[in-house]
Amino acid sequence: MMDFLTNDLLLLSDSAVRNAIPLLLACLAGLYSERAGIFDIGLEGKMLVAAFAAGAFSAIAGMPAYDGGWEMGAWSVWIGLGAAIIASTIFSMIHAFASITLRGNQLISGVAINFFAAGITVLIGQHWFRMGGQTPQLREGQRFEPISLPFAESLKDVPIVGDIYYQLISGHNIIVYFGFIIVALTWWVLYRTRFGLRMRAVGENPGAVDTAGISVVKLRYSALIITGILCGLAGAYLSLGTAAAGFGKDMTAGRGFIALAALIFAKWKPISAMGATLLFGMLEAIGNKYQTLDLGFVVLPGQFMQALPYILTVVILAGFVGKAIPPKAGGEPYVKER
Amino acid sequence: MNKNLPKWVDLGLIPLLTLLLAFAVSGLVVLSIGQDPVEVVQVMIKGAFNPFGIGHTLYFTTSFIFTGLAVAVAFHARLFNIGGEGQAGIAGVGVALVMLSYDWPHWSIALLVGTLAALAFGAAWAAIPAYLQAKRGSHIVITTIMFNLIATAIIGYLVVGPMQGEGSQPQSERFPASASLPDFHEIFGWFGLEFAKHAPANISFFIALVAALLVWILIWKTRLGYEMRAFGHSEKAAVYAGISPLKITMIAMLISGALSGLMAVNTVQGEAERLLLGSVEGAGFIGIAVALMGRSHPVGVLLAAFLFGILTQGGAELQFELGIPAQMITVIQALIIMFTGSLENLVRMPMEKIFIRAGKGATS
Numbered sequence A: 001m002m003d004f005l006t007n008d009l010l011l012l013s014d015s016a017v018r019n020a021i022p023l024l025l026a027c028l029a030g031l032y033s034e035r036a037g038i039f040d041i042g043l044e045g046k047m048l049v050a051a052f053a054a055g056a057f058s059a060i061a062g063m064p065a066y067d068g069g070w071e072m073g074a075w076s077v078w079i080g081l082g083a084a085i086i087a088s089t090i091f092s093m094i095h096a097f098a099s100i101t102l103r104g105n106q107l108i109s110g111v112a113i114n115f116f117a118a119g120i121t122v123l124i125g126q127h128w129f130r131m132g133g134q135t136p137q138l139r140e141g142q143r144f145e146p147i148s149l150p151f152a153e154s155l156k157d158v159p160i161v162g163d164i165y166y167q168l169i170s171g172h173n174i175i176v177y178f179g180f181i182i183v184a185l186t187w188w189v190l191y192r193t194r195f196g197l198r199m200r201a202v203g204e205n206p207g208a209v210d211t212a213g214i215s216v217v218k219l220r221y222s223a224l225i226i227t228g229i230l231c232g233l234a235g236a237y238l239s240l241g242t243a244a245a246g247f248g249k250d251m252t253a254g255r256g257f258i259a260l261a262a263l264i265f266a267k268w269k270p271i272s273a274m275g276a277t278l279l280f281g282m283l284e285a286i287g288n289k290y291q292t293l294d295l296g297f298v299v300l301p302g303q304f305m306q307a308l309p310y311i312l313t314v315v316i317l318a319g320f321v322g323k324a325i326p327p328k329a330g331g332e333p334y335v336k337e338r
Numbered sequence B: 001m002n003k004n005l006p007k008w009v010d011l012g013l014i015p016l017l018t019l020l021l022a023f024a025v026s027g028l029v030v031l032s033i034g035q036d037p038v039e040v041v042q043v044m045i046k047g048a049f050n051p052f053g054i055g056h057t058l059y060f061t062t063s064f065i066f067t068g069l070a071v072a073v074a075f076h077a078r079l080f081n082i083g084g085e086g087q088a089g090i091a092g093v094g095v096a097l098v099m100l101s102y103d104w105p106h107w108s109i110a111l112l113v114g115t116l117a118a119l120a121f122g123a124a125w126a127a128i129p130a131y132l133q134a135k136r137g138s139h140i141v142i143t144t145i146m147f148n149l150i151a152t153a154i155i156g157y158l159v160v161g162p163m164q165g166e167g168s169q170p171q172s173e174r175f176p177a178s179a180s181l182p183d184f185h186e187i188f189g190w191f192g193l194e195f196a197k198h199a200p201a202n203i204s205f206f207i208a209l210v211a212a213l214l215v216w217i218l219i220w221k222t223r224l225g226y227e228m229r230a231f232g233h234s235e236k237a238a239v240y241a242g243i244s245p246l247k248i249t250m251i252a253m254l255i256s257g258a259l260s261g262l263m264a265v266n267t268v269q270g271e272a273e274r275l276l277l278g279s280v281e282g283a284g285f286i287g288i289a290v291a292l293m294g295r296s297h298p299v300g301v302l303l304a305a306f307l308f309g310i311l312t313q314g315g316a317e318l319q320f321e322l323g324i325p326a327q328m329i330t331v332i333q334a335l336i337i338m339f340t341g342s343l344e345n346l347v348r349m350p351m352e353k354i355f356i357r358a359g360k361g362a363t364s
Helices: A002-035 A043-062 A073-101 A106-129 A161-169 A174-192 A194-204 A206-211 A216-240 A255-265 A270-289 A302-317 B007-032 B037-049 B053-076 B084-101 B107-136 B140-160 B184-190 B204-221 B223-233 B235-240 B245-272 B283-293 B298-322 B327-342 B345-363
Strands: A292-294 A299-301
Touching (some): A002 A194, A002 A216, A002 A255, A002 A270, A043 A106, A043 A216, A073 A106, A073 A216, A073 B327, A106 B007, A106 B283, A174 A194, A174 A216, A174 A270, A194 A216, A206 A216, A255 A302, A270 A302, A292 A302, A299 A302, A302 B107, A302 B140, B007 B327, B007 B345, B037 B053, B037 B298, B053 B184, B053 B283, B084 B140, B084 B283, B107 B140, B107 B245, B204 B223, B204 B298, B223 B235, B223 B245, B235 B245, B283 B327, B298 B327
């Protein structure tokens, strides 16, 4: 039993955290957008383009000059991160322009963005690197390395607490820790700042916000800039912070949709978003570790674990377990009254 | 639909301009990857229309007619069915089940049974999201996305599990030879006409044409179609007129799912003749672009589906001839969805300004 706890459970939890981080960042990205009243089913596309930009620019920045690189050494990874944030934010602004300024259909815009990202990343990747849409394998300095927290080595042998500290808490890269900080930050912004209050209001009743003399357009654009930045982080994590060490085509593999599911599951709340994405990360970890899951009375195939987040979301959406009530003005373009 | 705009502007000029914009930006993308847009267009047209290529073009067109009609029917009731991908996938499972369970004596019977299975399974996969939308207010866009992903998992399980055929490939057993549908070579042969051998276009193309006609009759010539359009126009007014939201939502989505499902007759029964892992290949999503471009009108859908058939087949040729990845088509598709869908007002707003001002000038 002790072995199970220390080995299996800790290892599972450790990979759950790793799996959860891109989901968490994308989920929080969606939270800003949807809380401001803009549906965003384009999280997947923004993450994908960010993952590509991160992989491509980190690779180019770290390449030797005779290969056309910039020889930036350890700075490369930060160039990659910056490129990811810029690329994702540009996509977010296309969505903003379509949804806010042109009052177009937000769902259709999201669909288009997902496809555009899926196509353009491979086209440009192939044009730049000729590797079938992949980016070159990233080396040291071009990717985020695990950080060993203080005392992790010396506490390693302390039973339980040491194990947890060494295996689960220490040894992740900077984006992981940053992700958890952003949860707290988002909570604070949303519930303790004027911007957060206004943003929540604009998602529920933009007319009231407008009457108070605050610009609905400006608020919504600001929210979508944050969405772009966070999706950028999520995408950068995939290519710079995981074992993949580079971009591969369609590498988001539906994570944008799981993040969307987590957002609904979490009822558009930041702390719950963390819980939901950790849960979904754990499901993914279990699905990866066990081909089939024998529960004694029933044997579940691995694909069931893969589908579980989606099934749970449908159940939550159906309101059989709690009720998920989205921001009221979501999806509706705001037309100023005259 | 805008009453102040002349019909030819609303249904002719604006779609044309948005399409041109989408193509112009696609041209820029082609330039940005160091290719010549003129050469790309030439290769695509040659690839799509040569005697062998046209058989592929029409094969893709068939699938897109089905998925395009599916999205269009739902659009009329203001329901956005993104679930075509999953509905067509599950319909493929249905087709495979009936084909593998019995050796049907003649292709015509196999076609009938396959069609019924595709209709039923496609509709069934749309039924749950429809019910949840109508009864529990769960957003249909999110539930259909989730159902696409669940369908992928189910099919992934089936082709390596209970339905896996011999060998280690993730696919089912091959259907019996009697289930094989006549392809264009055979059909044209009945009338003494020539058509390239071994092209995948098959008899389900004609089912697609019939489906388009039936959808036209349904939407514009029946009471049900009128109710669907009324509901799509204004739910409140429709309820006031005694139209049941539950009934319309359910029926529109069942028809939509069934139409998506029919695609499986073309791909699973007509071409692959077995259940494969990714037999839908994004056709469910292309249906969104087709419906948007075709203004949800069956004639528009036919034309748009043909355009996407050309793009898909021509795009495959791009890879052979110029080494441009097939994702070029995904980009064009995305741009068409963007410009004819979410960015349409980019063209519409200036048009309204021009024509409403001109209209006022004429009447005053």
